[in-house]
Amino acid sequence: MLVQNSLSEVLQAREELFSKTKWTDPTSQLQNRVKGEELSRYFLLTDSERIGIEETIRLLVSTTPYYLSLSDPSDPNCPIRRMIVPTADEAVFSLEESPDPLEEERLSPVRGLTHMYPNRVLLFSNHSCSVYCRHCMRGRKVSSSDERMEKSDLESAFDYIKNHPQIEDVVVSGGDPLNLADNRLEWILKELNEIPHVKICRLGTRNPVTLPFRITENICNIIEKYNDDNLSIFCNTQFNHPKECTKEAKEAILRLLKVGVSVGNQAVLLKGINDDEETMLTLHKKLLEMRVRAYYLYDPELIPGSRGFRTPLARGIEIVEYMRGKIGGMGIPHFVNDLPGGGGKITIGANWYLGYFPKTRQHAFRSAVTKKIHFSFEPIGSDKESYYPTISEEEWERMKQT
Template identity: 70%
Template structure:
């Protein structure tokens, strides 16, 4: 019997829980290079999860990017629960096998806005530098899946030199977002070289590192890396970091330690979450996440509407969801914990922000703006300044709404009825 048990183990017939223990014990857990060498690939997923039929089809037929997950990030997932939010980010599902009519490989037209390989120039004063095609985890919702995990998209030093040359030749550019892939998957030396080149360009004042490694590989944030970043975070170049936590399960002790190291290197950190169906697409989930982020000293930045990328129907949510989430969060957490809800417009239109309709309109007879309170749901007046020439700029409050709420309006004279104020 003992020989049969050993044989089954060799054949990979142990439980996902046991297979995970075997994996975790086989590497140096705190060494990020060991984590990367032992990333879980598509052919390994059956060992670490009790896969559903949808997942099996997704793994077999996905039209998205390759599968890859660090043992650390795998450890945050549930091998038995198909609705585990981290599992959904790691494991492809059947929806990934379909290229729907509304989807496109490059919905934001980044390639059309690329003057040289690896550089997107959408906004006049800033560019996005695609520094690296690799990530520690290949998230199934990745908006740049056409490039990420594809070795043909590798950025060689010559490619990066051409990017630097373009930036040097365009003095209107003051802000460079280093993205990918994940720039922190580059070697320390390569990242040092990139930052040094940017710091030497006089008109570059801002550098933003777009990285998910604090979430997926927090041990990558080493003391050595932080020293390199700090050495370039000078009066000539201000370095920021935008990361992407999407669920409270990602807010671990290890992640917080990584964030604190970056903060001590003088790097301001913001979070860009993505609304993902069945993962965080409700107000309470986003509220819990952003409360955790504030505890970690991360400020909310953006909350993205999912992009129209191939195989993404399983993640996309109605536009109204984002507005409802922001409405739910307002009044329950400090403003620095509430992200801007953003739609990155298909066709290269850039980002726009969307929010609940707190502003009902302008009552022209009394020259008052009418607002709905996010905290209490009550209605409030705020007068337009005397002598203002902007009355025609504001949308008029419709008469029906005015008649419905006029008896319950609040103004600076708290709680007085409209008639008592002479309206």
């Protein structure tokens, strides 16, 4: 039974938590993580949140004191709070949902390795994260001790990669690989560095957002050691809201950049958190200030208990359309849907291209800046005219008048 404290008690509990945590020490942050049954000490919970905490069908609840400090204890609509605290929506398993909508397990030739694309694999290196985000698409595995990857499991994954020379790119994910001990992370990078046909390693980590102090000097030295002529190491993280773009987060990003690691952002479009144009534009402007390039904006996955986060597909298209012309191209993410059934990612763009009018050999485009229609010619002798969607006579005349 969750006992609700008063606002003054909540604020006092927060102050006590923050003061007993060695703030810049990642170990202390992890040791003082707040679990589900403790949330009533740090938030004025709604009835929906109480149900979510007690009846969630998703992963465990946990947050670092640092990430908790970014949240509002009294506002249930606080975007950070929404990513920390379950709601009643998490207690509902809808008919369209699946624990593994991308069929990663079907595409897993050995434990912890997903081979969906011919030349790329995803390595599930770790079941643990600093914060268990409520929208996590891998909630069937993350936070479960049954999914712990032993050294023997990782060795089997490396053997598979070694025996498949077409694999050039390994995404090291989880969980969060930067929650591994330093020596385990170094061993993984060393193994990948020594496989001749593996040229790219991408670290998928949310620690720059949820525990920036984990990006230590030693971690950076390890990454720099194996980021060489044999292996190019990249980092993809996940900032979802401008409130996450803190001074501490920027310092963590700069530490990675200084050892030659390019950092990209993979945001998730989340209902009530970032599903409006100005929030997403502000987020990506702040990310560019932090020297983080936009990479993906994900349409939410059909995972159990996720109905509270999912948005209409059109929302992502509208947001990316709105951003064009208001920020440099490197600040605009690709809106992607990771297709259910293991179909892989597809990009979904705004409809700037309107079609082709064969009589005049002209293409019609809608400008992101002026919103007017502009025209351009197809080369004489082109054999690609049948490739384009054709504009009718009536539609062509209408376009010419605008």
